[in-house]
Amino acid sequence: MLTPTLTILSLFSSVALSKIYEDVADLPSLQYDFVVVGGGTAGLVLASRLSENTRVSVLVLEAGESHVGFLNSQVPLLSPGAQASGTPYSWNYTSTPQAGAAGQTFDYSRGHMLGGCTSINGMAYTRGAKADFDRYANLTGDQGWSWDKIYPYFIKNEQWAKPADKHDDSCQYNSSVHGKQGPVSVSVPGYAYPELEKRVIQTTKDFPDDFPFNLDYNAGSPLGVGTFQYTIGKGERSSSAVAYLTPSVTKRPNLSILLHAQVAKLVNLPAPRPSSSTPSTSSLKPPSPGVQFRFRGKTFVAKASKEIILSGGAIGSPQILMNSGIGDRAALQSLGINPILDLPSVGANLSEHTYFQMSWSVNTNHTVEALWQDPVAYNAALAQWNKSHTGPMVDALPGSNVAWLRLKDDSPLLAMYDDPSPGPSAPHFEIIIQPFGPGLPGHFISLTMAMISPVSRGSITLSSADPFADPLIDLGVLADDFDALALTEGIAQALKFVSGPAWTNFIIAPVTDLGAMSPLELTAHIRAHANPGYHAVGTAAMTARGSQYGVVDPDLRVKGFSMLRVIDASVLPLVPSAHTQAATYVVAERGADLIKQAWS
Ligand SMILES: Cc1cc2nc3c(=O)[nH]c(=O)nc-3n(C[C@H](O)[C@H](O)[C@H](O)COP(=O)(O)OP(=O)(O)OC[C@H]3O[C@@H](n4cnc5c(N)ncnc54)[C@H](O)[C@@H]3O)c2cc1C
Ligand SMILES: *[C@@H]1O[C@H](CO)[C@@H](O)[C@H](O)[C@H]1NC(C)=O
Ligand SMILES: *[C@@H]1O[C@H](CO)[C@@H](O)[C@H](O)[C@H]1NC(C)=O
Ligand SMILES: *[C@@H]1O[C@H](CO)[C@@H](O)[C@H](O)[C@H]1NC(C)=O
Ligand SMILES: *[C@@H]1O[C@H](CO)[C@@H](O)[C@H](O)[C@H]1NC(C)=O
Ligand SMILES: *[C@@H]1O[C@H](CO)[C@@H](O)[C@H](O)[C@H]1NC(C)=O
Ligand SMILES: *[C@@H]1O[C@H](CO)[C@@H](O)[C@H](O)[C@H]1NC(C)=O
Ligand SMILES: *[C@@H]1O[C@H](CO)[C@@H](O)[C@H](O)[C@H]1NC(C)=O
Numbered sequence: 001m002l003t004p005t006l007t008i009l010s011l012f013s014s015v016a017l018s019k020i021y022e023d024v025a026d027l028p029s030l031q032y033d034f035v036v037v038g039g040g041t042a043g044l045v046l047a048s049r050l051s052e053n054t055r056v057s058v059l060v061l062e063a064g065e066s067h068v069g070f071l072n073s074q075v076p077l078l079s080p081g082a083q084a085s086g087t088p089y090s091w092n093y094t095s096t097p098q099a100g101a102a103g104q105t106f107d108y109s110r111g112h113m114l115g116g117c118t119s120i121n122g123m124a125y126t127r128g129a130k131a132d133f134d135r136y137a138n139l140t141g142d143q144g145w146s147w148d149k150i151y152p153y154f155i156k157n158e159q160w161a162k163p164a165d166k167h168d169d170s171c172q173y174n175s176s177v178h179g180k181q182g183p184v185s186v187s188v189p190g191y192a193y194p195e196l197e198k199r200v201i202q203t204t205k206d207f208p209d210d211f212p213f214n215l216d217y218n219a220g221s222p223l224g225v226g227t228f229q230y231t232i233g234k235g236e237r238s239s240s241a242v243a244y245l246t247p248s249v250t251k252r253p254n255l256s257i258l259l260h261a262q263v264a265k266l267v268n269l270p271a272p273r274p275s276s277s278t279p280s281t282s283s284l285k286p287p288s289p290g291v292q293f294r295f296r297g298k299t300f301v302a303k304a305s306k307e308i309i310l311s312g313g314a315i316g317s318p319q320i321l322m323n324s325g326i327g328d329r330a331a332l333q334s335l336g337i338n339p340i341l342d343l344p345s346v347g348a349n350l351s352e353h354t355y356f357q358m359s360w361s362v363n364t365n366h367t368v369e370a371l372w373q374d375p376v377a378y379n380a381a382l383a384q385w386n387k388s389h390t391g392p393m394v395d396a397l398p399g400s401n402v403a404w405l406r407l408k409d410d411s412p413l414l415a416m417y418d419d420p421s422p423g424p425s426a427p428h429f430e431i432i433i434q435p436f437g438p439g440l441p442g443h444f445i446s447l448t449m450a451m452i453s454p455v456s457r458g459s460i461t462l463s464s465a466d467p468f469a470d471p472l473i474d475l476g477v478l479a480d481d482f483d484a485l486a487l488t489e490g491i492a493q494a495l496k497f498v499s500g501p502a503w504t505n506f507i508i509a510p511v512t513d514l515g516a517m518s519p520l521e522l523t524a525h526i527r528a529h530a531n532p533g534y535h536a537v538g539t540a541a542m543t544a545r546g547s548q549y550g551v552v553d554p555d556l557r558v559k560g561f562s563m564l565r566v567i568d569a570s571v572l573p574l575v576p577s578a579h580t581q582a583a584t585y586v587v588a589e590r591g592a593d594l595i596k597q598a599w600s
Pocket of ligand 6: 344345346348349548549550
């Protein structure tokens, strides 16, 4: 994204974080009850929830930096600067060339810091459809993953917050489906673009059949058009680090967090047992299993007497499993890695969203470009944020409103293929309505459209036996024709959205005249301009016990190992029809409860 980024030291860098260690020499011990690998979105939920029990000790090993003092992570509008490669806060990943996207390669942002991707993401708060979770329950044979059973975890995770400008938000969400006391703040945008927003709402009245108003897409039935919700509170990002690592948590004597510690692999794992036998939670005999990690070039092992939990994310967790010999036997052997368990699903079936941006020049000066193209306005907005956490910097880039839509019932695609969506009340498409364009001079709005029930699959595979080498990241962007053809059809709906009377005298001209393209030209254009959604999941998929594929059981234990779990986005067997942080949070909240139950 063509947005200016500033590197500024924050005013808050002096906050003391007593239990967050910068040096392995300061760690009180290398032996804990629970070792959590990765202090990201899910990892910090586990750190916080497991250490609520003062009788157990918890270590978190995080490869990256502290989030404290990183202004691009704090200020919502500066998030593109937090997502950029080439900083200590990034894993600097690049995808493999994506054949379905005209051979493009993509920088694949991943947060290399406390909070993981929630410290850099777009902050969109979207739970998905009821049917997404009911399908997870079906796939795992565990009703515990159904919407009704997971719903309390959404509430537990969330704290509805006033928007930064304190406007009355009662017509923008349904308060009865939101948490009031959880750690993560969620709010509607706190800086208005009224000329855009009023046209969006007018369009729901002009075309109520195509674009019905939906007060709250997070109530389980997302279809329709409404106000976007964000993990933002008091004008500031509410990451898992901000939300779960509060001072009262970091001072717990039982919780230790080590930064700059990159885990290579698991060591001393007991022999895998057949997946049908009952997992044992009896105390492990020495030598305790552990994780081998690198700190400033030296190798250490941290041991776990109860469990090891991989929370390295959809790239890191499968990589660590494969480094440890858990994966596709033949592929591991060909790299010279000794396989200990043949589990070909590790790294397979990655599912991801594809986004495509459509922009129009507009007859207003009130767009985000007003800041990007005017350093005086930009600096004034930053100063306002700094002073009062108000003004145009309080919101994320994604946009003011969002539409969740389906392919039309008479779509020829649905006659030719099985419907990949989880059900008729779940969307195929998301359209994010944005008060900015592609970085050209002038003023723009955009409709950024995603295929969010994709058929395409990618993979994470090892590039070498070096545990610290970047893995091969194949996102499978538009790898299956269905996804490209669905987007081609869906764009007609986006064009209809802005064709109504509400938009006359506002829209000047499209940046690219998509309406003039033939379907074949449009599909080719989409492939050449598509982008990934940074929503990869599925690389350590949970499936039913005894399933022919999958990596973890419904209790998130790696099949065959009683003391090893994966708890992060990688266990979601299919990408939800939503951005993935809310789903990751509920996986982590339920995962923490499953661990507590196992050891109670
Ligand atoms: C640019 C971007 C924009 C996004 N926008 C949105 C959005 O608007 N809304 C939304 O809902 N979702 C969004 N997402 C997706 C969402 O943030 C992620 O799906 C989710 O946060 C993933 O959580 P996780 O716990 O699986 O992994 P992460 O949060 O990535 O956590 C993994 C942690 O493990 C650490 N780690 C990895 N490997 C190792 C190792 N070997 N040793 C030690 N530590 C390790 C990492 O440094 C990281 O801290 C976005 C993601 C990105 C990258
Ligand atoms: C990403 O690149 C920057 C700049 O070269 C570097 O400082 C940082 O350490 C890199 N990140 C990783 C995980 O290697
Ligand atoms: C789950 O399975 C049940 C019974 O097999 C079925 O009726 C239901 O439609 C399925 N739901 C989803 C979302 O797949
Ligand atoms: C808000 O959500 C509750 C609970 O799902 C529902 O009963 C109620 O009808 C919703 N209110 C509106 C105005 O949609
Ligand atoms: C955990 O806390 C207990 C008391 O609260 C203390 O005795 C023990 O040393 C702590 N363990 C670790 C590893 O911090
Ligand atoms: C990928 O997922 C499909 C189900 O969607 C399953 O049939 C297949 O076995 C999986 N492949 C691997 C390698 O896990
Ligand atoms: C935009 O700003 C320019 C320069 O200040 C001004 O001339 C023009 O009238 C403004 N346009 C609108 C639509 O407000
Ligand atoms: C924020 O304000 C303080 C003074 O209150 C100032 O020292 C600091 O430089 C400002 N930071 C930014 C980013 O404007």
